[in-house]
Amino acid sequence: xxxxxxxxxxxxxxxxxxxAVILAGPRQVGKTTLARHWLPPDxxxxxxxxxxxxxxxxxxxxxxxxxxxxxxxxxxxxxxxxLFPLLRALIDRSDTPGQxxxxxxxxxxxxxxxxxxxxxxxxxxxxxxxNLDEVGEALQQALWLRGGYPRSFLATNDxxxxxxxxxxxxxxxxxxxxxxxxxxxxxxxxxxxxxLAHCHGQIWNAAPVAQALGVSQPTVRRYLDxxxxxxxxxxxxxxxxxxxxxxxxxxxxxxxxxxxxxALMGIRTLEELLTHxxxxxxxxxxxxxxxxxxxxxxxxxxxxxxQGAELDLLLMRGRQRVGVEFKxxxxxxVTPSMRIAMAELELDALYVVYPGRHRYLLDDGMxxxxxxxxxxxx
Numbered sequence: 001x002x003x004x005x006x007x008x009x010x011x012x013x014x015x016x017x018x019x020a021v022i023l024a025g026p027r028q029v030g031k032t033t034l035a036r037h038w039l040p041p042d043x044x045x046x047x048x049x050x051x052x053x054x055x056x057x058x059x060x061x062x063x064x065x066x067x068x069x070x071x072x073x074x075x076x077x078x079x080x081x082x083l084f085p086l087l088r089a090l091i092d093r094s095d096t097p098g099q100x101x102x103x104x105x106x107x108x109x110x111x112x113x114x115x116x117x118x119x120x121x122x123x124x125x126x127x128x129x130x131n132l133d134e135v136g137e138a139l140q141q142a143l144w145l146r147g148g149y150p151r152s153f154l155a156t157n158d159x160x161x162x163x164x165x166x167x168x169x170x171x172x173x174x175x176x177x178x179x180x181x182x183x184x185x186x187x188x189x190x191x192x193x194x195x196l197a198h199c200h201g202q203i204w205n206a207a208p209v210a211q212a213l214g215v216s217q218p219t220v221r222r223y224l225d226x227x228x229x230x231x232x233x234x235x236x237x238x239x240x241x242x243x244x245x246x247x248x249x250x251x252x253x254x255x256x257x258x259x260x261x262x263a264l265m266g267i268r269t270l271e272e273l274l275t276h277x278x279x280x281x282x283x284x285x286x287x288x289x290x291x292x293x294x295x296x297x298x299x300x301x302x303x304x305x306x307q308g309a310e311l312d313l314l315l316m317r318g319r320q321r322v323g324v325e326f327k328x329x330x331x332x333x334v335t336p337s338m339r340i341a342m343a344e345l346e347l348d349a350l351y352v353v354y355p356g357r358h359r360y361l362l363d364d365g366m367x368x369x370x371x372x373x374x375x376x377x378x
């Protein structure tokens with residue numbers, strides 16, 4: 001298992017300032033492994049709610065939790081939403097010595113309970129698969145092909161990685177959705193998910209997808225929202241400013257893990273990926289996720305006008321505005337669209353991220369940056 005020092009440091013700092021921290025993300029991304037850095041699973045203060053003995057130990061949760069000192073870890077906490085009001089009461093009691101690290105598979109109910117019951121008392125940290133900073137620049141293409149799920153990325157070969165991702169897709173639609181309290185027919189979700197793979201990197205339009213599936217537009221919007229809440233898909237929202245040009249108002253849709261995208265598109269090898277018609281869109285989404293994970297901005301948007309000007313990613317951090325364009329090209333150049341975005345969005349800087357090796361200036365405030373060099377930017 002690869003070390004994840006930056007993520008471990010984020011969790012450590014969150015625990016230092018908060019009585020409760022939630023690690024939220026899809027299954028199999030390493031939440032339990034991370035938690036074991038702070039508490040071994042055989043500790044009496046570690047509760048895995050998928051295990052029968054842990055459920056039995058929490059049969060009287062108030063008596064059990066109020067008596068514990070030090071860090072308490074509750075894994076798969078979304079299985080016991082009734083614990084959130086109790087945790088709020090325990091956190092608010094000044095004489096309560098406990099601190100809580102809560103692990104949850106992506107669940108709308110989990111985050112809703114956290115926001116309502118633990119508002120102002122808990123930090124939520126999203127946990128994803130491995131990123132480029134963790135695996136190293138030399139393994140960039142392997143990470144792009146296989147995605148960041150540990151068992152997929154660390155598989156012995158591409159065949160084993162592909163097999164794991166195929167099983168992960170089936171397990172998600174057949175088991176995980178139901179365990180998260182979401183009732184959608186597995187085959188319907190699988191058909192939608194595969195169709196959505198061909199919308200990756202595009203502005204969302206429900207109409208053709210609904211027509212192809214023979215369902216209503218509200219139904220496909222619900223499917224999209226379910227995948228978004230489960231951290232499988234990102235809906236990148238458009239930035240609206242008081243500008244003279246008409247602006248796009250629908251979100252862009254990206255798969256959050258490139259390996260699952262490739263599994264649903266039938267891409268098994270790097271050779272197939274590099275020659276696939278959607279290779280450019282796949283790389284854009286992969287690079288976008290790397291930038292978001294490494295930059296940790298306050299807000300992230302895309303920007304587009306109906307006249308054709310666009311910006312792939314607009315990052316906000318405090319009062320700073322940074323634009324990012326993604327170009328799968330050997331030597332990207334300045335485009336008219338980039339100049340318009342630089343001026344109209346009043347960007348402090350604009351980075352053109354590409355898969356090359358050399359970093360170079362494009363224009364005043366604009367720079368071409370290899371993805372592997374972006375680990376300390378923007």
